Amino acid sequence: MAAPHDPPRVRRRGRRSGGDDTRSALLDAARAAFAERGYDGATVRHIAERAGVDAAMVNHWFGGKEALFTASLHIPFDPAVVMPEVLAGDHEQLGERLVHRFLTTWDATGGAPLASVIRSVASHEAAARMLREFVTRVILARIVGVVAPDRPELRAALVGSQLIGMGLVRYVVKLEPLASADRATVVAAVAPTVQRYLTGPIDPS
């Protein structure tokens, strides 16, 4: 584990260094703290203490508590960057942009990280709670007021159900032809679903 007050380093990927040790110690401490105390209860100061590093390292390595939370869930994108990109532009193509972005992100990582997220959620109630908090605080908070006119929580849960299900079938179960279908095929089939969940009718007729 790196000593506190290590000088900040340029962020590197792919090789082990003192900086990577700090980052890795913060991730381990964050997973334990978020699982035990929830998002609000786990403070940056507590996580840093637990990792044995200075609290400034959280900002240095992750940019803040929310991004550390996302990384601790093994989610390979930063919603603070991705969500504004997806939400910008015509709301009638929201479903298309969201599905396309989901596919490019997870196609790049292969199935292993998604399988890991799903496995831990299905194994530990604490991980399920972390995922609930992630959806509610990190994703939903950005949708409400921008789209989702009525019942934004239900709409977000429906979108989540289709996206995570598609990820499970494509990357983890690897059911053909969805596993190797090109992105245009998947977007064409799935985007109208996500679009309706976000902005269309979802009520009993």
Place this chain on the structure above:
Amino acid sequence: MAAPHDPPRVRRRGRRSGGDDTRSALLDAARAAFAERGYDGATVRHIAERAGVDAAMVNHWFGGKEALFTASLHIPFDPAVVMPEVLAGDHEQLGERLVHRFLTTWDATGGAPLASVIRSVASHEAAARMLREFVTRVILARIVGVVAPDRPELRAALVGSQLIGMGLVRYVVKLEPLASADRATVVAAVAPTVQRYLTGPIDPS
């Protein structure tokens, strides 16, 4: 483990007996055999030998190889019974019937069995392969020729993605309000998706 040629017993649930031992030994043997050899390679005779019971016990306890396969995946319904019920009647309400049936089945079991299926699929390639074979041989074989005019495999995979994703969010992640929404609300929101995947347009426009 029960000796071979135990006399058949009335099927009981909820208490341990010689018959339950036979059933349980068959399930363990089936899981191992299907995981190692796939659906075709694992014969009833081989599974029964592995369990140390007579091959007739497979029919006695499960009605046949397909139902043993389904039970070995911890899937709490018999597709040979459920699928014809869902497929009968107006094809324009297929999505509604399918989502309703999915909800009544899994609402009754709670989340634990679904979490167990998902956990093993996300942990073991052999379990993922078993689920692929289940969808292809047990579910898809019953849909093709009845509905799904074109590209039945893609349509089945899309339906699977929405149903399993909804199950994951409702029963495992327990994300509100989907976790405790009443069935009518969920059917109204999700059935049109499943209906379109089965019989509607899924192509790039």
